[in-house]
Amino acid sequence: MIRVACLTQGSVSDEAARYLFSGTEVDYKYYRIIGDVFLATAEGTTDYSIIPIENTIDGSVSLHTDWLIDEVNLPIQAEWVYPSIQNLIGPLSELSGDDGVLDYSRITKVMSHPVAMAQCLQYLRKHLAHAKLEHVGSTAEAVTIVKDNPLSGWAAIGQITAAWNNGLDVLERGVTDHDNNFTRFLLIGPEPFSSRQSGTYKTSILITLPEDYPGALHQVLSAFAWRKINLSRIESRPTKKKLGNYYFLIDIEMSLDTVLLPSALSEIEAIGCQVRTLGSYPSFTYEG
Numbered sequence: 337m338i339r340v341a342c343l344t345q346g347s348v349s350d351e352a353a354r355y356l357f358s359g360t361e362v363d364y365k366y367y368r369i370i371g372d373v374f375l376a377t378a379e380g381t382t383d384y385s386i387i388p389i390e391n392t393i394d395g396s397v398s399l400h401t402d403w404l405i406d407e408v409n410l411p412i413q414a415e416w417v418y419p420s421i422q423n424l425i426g427p428l429s430e431l432s433g434d435d436g437v438l439d440y441s442r443i444t445k446v447m448s449h450p451v452a453m454a455q456c457l458q459y460l461r462k463h464l465a466h467a468k469l470e471h472v473g474s475t476a477e478a479v480t481i482v483k484d485n486p487l488s489g490w491a492a493i494g495q496i497t498a499a500w501n502n503g504l505d506v507l508e509r510g511v512t513d514h515d516n517n518f519t520r521f522l523l524i525g526p527e528p529f530s531s532r533q534s535g536t537y538k539t540s541i542l543i544t545l546p547e548d549y550p551g552a553l554h555q556v557l558s559a560f561a562w563r564k565i566n567l568s569r570i571e572s573r574p575t576k577k578k579l580g581n582y583y584f585l586i587d588i589e590m591s592l593d594t595v596l597l598p599s600a601l602s603e604i605e606a607i608g609c610q611v612r613t614l615g616s617y618p619s620f621t622y623e624g
């Protein structure tokens with residue numbers, strides 16, 4: 337059976353993993369913090385890890401990108417998007433007035449994953465500016481902490497299923513600042529993902545530019561441009577070795593098997609850039 341490492345049961349990551357692997361028998365191993373999700377597969381305890389990497393509202397998850405680049409050497413084997421619908425969760429009987437209606441002033445603290453909370457900042461500012469905000473390892477962890485402390489005036493931002501599973505109320509549904517909020521996930525691990533097929537492939541590479549080479553980034557991009565190779569994302573991350581030194585992370589809408597791509601990468605290496613392939617993998621769109 338496939339072993340999959342994932343953030344706490346009831347997290348968005350958990351729901352997204354079940355969506356990707358629906359119809360496949362999976363042994364899920366849950367971890368409280370993302371570093372342990374990465375390490376589980378790096379150390380061979382699991383076959384794959386589920387990594388949230390980008391969100392519609394909050395953009396790239398820098399911490400997870402840096403883990404992928406610096407801390408483990410596990411290829412990307414699939415990407416997919418999954419809706420990130422956040423809700424305010426807590427014990428309504430403790431957080432409402434005599435009329436049974438939610439009374440925001442009774443909430444003293446809101447807990448969630450930092451990325452989930454970042455998706456709801458306008459809502460929090462409007463209704464809960466008086467409350468303390470606290471970051472925890474996942475939305476699911478926030479919900480269980482609230483369940484364990486029902487008389488404290490605490491609420492969580494998390495998933496409806498986590499509220500139900502913990503006997504809590506959904507105080508307010510859909511509290512993200514924009515609709516159509518999705519998170520892009522990566523499946524990383526040593527073996528290719530074969531449970532589902534996709535017609536769309538991507539390749540992710542990491543480029544280190546040579547020092548003192550004017551126009552190097554321009555030349556990198558032109559190697560793709562004149563071959564009409566489509567890029568879906570380009571992002572820079574610090575090398576952490578010297579202030580001002582950055583890697584460029586590029587997502588290419590093409591499989592590494594396509595003849596044009598290896599020649600573009602060779603051309604980029606020829607100008608003195610280091611190219612590391614982070615994976616060439618199927619991409620799945622969400623079909624509600």
Ligand SMILES: O=C(O)C(=O)C[C@]1(C(=O)O)C=C[C@@H](O)C=C1
Nearest residue numbers: 347348349388420449451474475
């Ligand atoms: O806390 C969770 O539920 C997670 O799965 C983590 C995470 C993230 O790291 O981006 C995943 C997706 C959501 O956008 C918010 C939080």
